Amino acid sequence: MRSSKWRKRRALRCTRQRKSPRDVTQGRHPTAAERRWAETTLTRALEQHPEKPIGAPTGINLDEHGEARFTTLSGRPIRRLYTRADLPEDWSEEKYLGYPGQAPYTRGIHPTGYRGKLWTMRQFSGFASPEETNERYQYLLASGSHGLSVAFDLPTLMGYDSDHAFAEGEVGKCGVAIDSLEDMEILFQGIDLEKITVSMTINSPASVLWAMYLAVAEKQGADWKKISGTLQNDILKEYIAQKEYIYPPAESMRLVVDTFEFGSRYTPRFNTISISGYHIREAGSTAMQELAFTLYDGVEYVEWARKRGLDVDEFAPRLSFFFNAHNDFFEEIAKYRAARKIWYHVMKDRFGAKNERSWLLRFHTQTAGVSLTAQQPIINIARVAIQALAGVLGGTQSLHTDSYDEALALPTAEAARTALRTQQIIAYESGVANTIDPLGGSYFVEHQTLEMEQAALKYFAQLDAMGGMVKAIEHGFPQKEIAEASYQYQRAAEAREKVTVAANEFVIEEESPQTLYIGDAVGKRQCEKLKSLRHRRDNHAVRKALDALKHAAAMTPTAGTGGQVSEANTMPFILEAVKAYATVGEICQALREVYGTYEESAFT
Amino acid sequence: MANENRIRVLVAKPGLDGHDRGAKVIARALRDAGMEVIYTGLRQTADMIVNAALQEDVDVIGLSILSGAHNAIVPRVTELMKQQKMDDVLVLVGGIIPDQDIPALKAAGVSGIFQPGTSMDTIVQFIRENVKPRGVTA
Structure with missing residues (x-):
């Protein structure tokens, strides 16, 4: 016999059922067990302790019912709990993920993950004179860096x-x-370019600096077929975000395709481009915008190279990518996983690439400079560690960790070493490199990965409708999207809806730390070196080389045949010019005379 | 129609640097705070900035510099302003400015220097409190 007390309790439970949290059933089909959990355990907990938003209880942190809302750094709402009910009904590992080293590469491009080879620890570095930077490179290599990454100054x-x-x-x-080439020789003095891979962050004048690099390698006796490294060479994200462009878009794209063709013929191990979302994110985009605009930039490069007549499988294996690692841990991991899958489909389905290497999205990651605080800078070490971990769990091929003092200045040697040590702790102590894609199969991560993919493909459709990325840039589309996202984030940060430790919460009075100070002496020294160079070199040979370059640059190239590059490909002419010790400024000026320069309308 | 009581601000991006996130965010924040904002776009020389400030008859010039070139650029702007007798125009600098450069920039005529992490509100308040009163109008 059941007591009346039991019946009462049961009745009470029924009323509670009607009050179960609406978000559990809205737009999803939870199992009976999940529903029961929501109706009982969860409902009771919510009645006793309502959820509280992280950050100020206003704006983005409240939903339409005035209840706490939780969002990613990019402002996407996040559920309380993810279960099987948050994945598509037909979801399966085989159908949606594949295995590492197998299409669609969601779980990674290497069948052995980091067990065969760790990611490359590559610290971006460069300041003052070539002499001082060479010294820093020697220091970084001695501290255990695997590769180098050159930061050039603004001129x-x-x-x-x-x-x-x-x-x-x-x-x-x-x-x-x-x-000039003289500076490049100093920069890599004592560094064996056949053994060390070098990445160069250079865009509009990329072919000039690359030619200098190849000339130094040649002088060292290195085989061009063996040297490896990466040229950033991504002009589209300059128009979109970083704004370091010289020539108009079409002419810039021609120079980029020249490097694709040259690289595919003569430097088969060199990545001729690093298609970069990093700067798009730093300019204030969301994670989805970073993903979408970057991959679509990739589409645009492939389109332009194919228009030249290049075979996609010839150059696509040397396309590489570069993403940001920001604060929102899972959002970032989902972004990298989605990127691999989208790129696979783009290359295979959109461009008909047959070479498996063309399908692989290989990427470098850098932690988010913009996330670092100038206040209590030492805590940036913790931020960088979390961001770097996301890059590693996302399957990055190489990684730069920011130094803690970078919101204030270029890093001191000690800060740069600490940043490198952070990667080494992740690699050698944390255990995360032992297994591949350890978050694969997590309901949350898989759901986020699919959401990222869908959001990116939505942007793809918009960009296709605009006639491609160059057209979209001319309309200011990505620029305006990013400016809007950037302002919304800043507004949320000012309202303390998004918390930044040390900047808008947990603030203290403090002294400024010691930072690296670069004075004006280096400018004077470089000017003296230039004066002397212009006096010593064969100026007739320089003039001749620059005229030949201008002539080639004015022609319309078509793909070269028989293993040669097009007669109009600018790379061989730029190489001749740098070997004659023509300067960066002189070579770019020659191209300015042919192509003109670009100015964007000021979008705010 | 321009409202005569509105504070007019020129947001300028001098030097070679193209990192314009800060300039754009500030331009929008000042606009949202009811000011008239003119954004110059990138790579403005000192001459271009001072000319634009004169043409637009602004009360404030805000220079956004992240590249470390402030010691060369800022004194050139303030010098040109002196030549043009623009003593009633407030000059602000925002960006990555090392502490040790601040005294020289202030001596050159900069009223406010805003380093990384400054809130938009701080800048709005600073302008409201420090903008110089307009000359007597007819």
Whole structure:
């Protein structure tokens, strides 16, 4: 016999059932067990302790019913709990993930993950003169860095010599000043370019700096077929985000395709481009925008190379990518996993690539410079560790960890070493490199990965409708999308809806730390070196090489045949010019005379 | 129609650097705070900035510099402003400015320097409190 007390309790439970949290059943089909959990355990807990948003209980942190809302860094709502009910009904490992090293590569491009080879620890570095930067490179290599990554100063990035009026006050400040082949020789003195891989963050003048690099390698006696490294060479994200462009888009794209063709013929192990979301994210985009715009930039490069007549499987294996690692741990991991899958489908289905290497999205990751606080800078070490871990769990091929003092200045040697040590702790102590894609199969991570993919493909459709990325840039579309996202984030941060430790919460009074200070002496020294070079070199040979370059640059290239590059490919002419010790500024000026320059409308 | 009581601000991005996230966010925040904002776009020389400020008859010039070139650029702007007798225009600098450079920039005529992590609200308040009163109008 059941007591009346029991019946009462049961009746009470029934009323509670009607009050079960609406978000559990809205738009999803939980199992009976999950439903029971929601109606009983969860409902009771919510009655006793309502959920509280992380950050101020306003704006983005409240849903339409005035209840706590939890969102990613990019503002996407996140559920309380993810279960099988959050994956598509037909979801299965085989159908949606595949295995590592197998299509669609969601779980990684290597069948052995990091067990065969760890990611490359590659620290971005460069400041002041080539001499000082060479010293820093030797230090980083001695500290256990696997590869180098060159940061150039703004005059170099913009194609001006150190003695140009526009370079005043800028020489050696944001990176190393490189004016001529002589500087490049100093930069890599004592570094064996056949053994060390080098990445170069250079875009508009990419072919010029690459030619200098190849000339140094040649002088060292290194075989071009063996050298490996990465040229950033991603001009589209310059128009979209970082704004270091010189020539108009079509002409810039032609120079990029010239490097694809040259690389596919002569430097088969060199990545001729690093298609970069990093800068798009730093400019304030969301994670989805970073993913979508970056991969679509990749589509645009392939389209332009195919228009030239290049075979997709010839150059696509040397396309590489570069993503940001920001604060929202799972959102970032989902982004990398989705990126691999999308790129596989793009290459195979959209472009008909047959070479498996063309399908693989290989990427470098850098932790988010923009996330670092100038306040209590030492805590940035913790931020960087979390971000770097996301990159590793997302399956990155190489990684740069930011130094803790980078919100204030270029890093000191000690800060740079600490950043490298952070990666080493992840690699050698944490155990995360033991197994492949350890988060694969997590309901949350798989759901996020699918959401990322869907959001990116939605942008793809929009960009296709606009006629491609160059057209979209001319309309200011990605620029405006990013500016809007950036402002929304800043607004949420000002309202403390999004918390930044040390900047808008947990603030203390403090002294500024010691940082690296780069004075103006390097500018004077570079100017003196240029003056002497212009006096010593064969100026007739320089003039001849620049004229030949201008002639080629004015022609319309079609793909070369018989293992040769097009007669109009600018790379061989740029190589001749750098070997004659023509400067970065002189070569870029020659191209400016042919192509003109670009100015964007000021979008705010 | 321009409202005569509105504070007019020129947000400028001098030097070679193209990192314009901060400039754009500030431009929008000042606009949302009721100010008239003119954003110059990238790579403005000191001449271009001072000319634009004169043309637009602004009360405030905000320079966004992240590249470390402030010691070369800022004194050039303030010098040109002196030549043009623009003593009533407030000059602000935002960006990555090392502490040790602040005294020289202030001596050159900069009223406010905003380092990384400054809130938009702080800048809005600073402008409201420090903007110089307009000359007597007819």
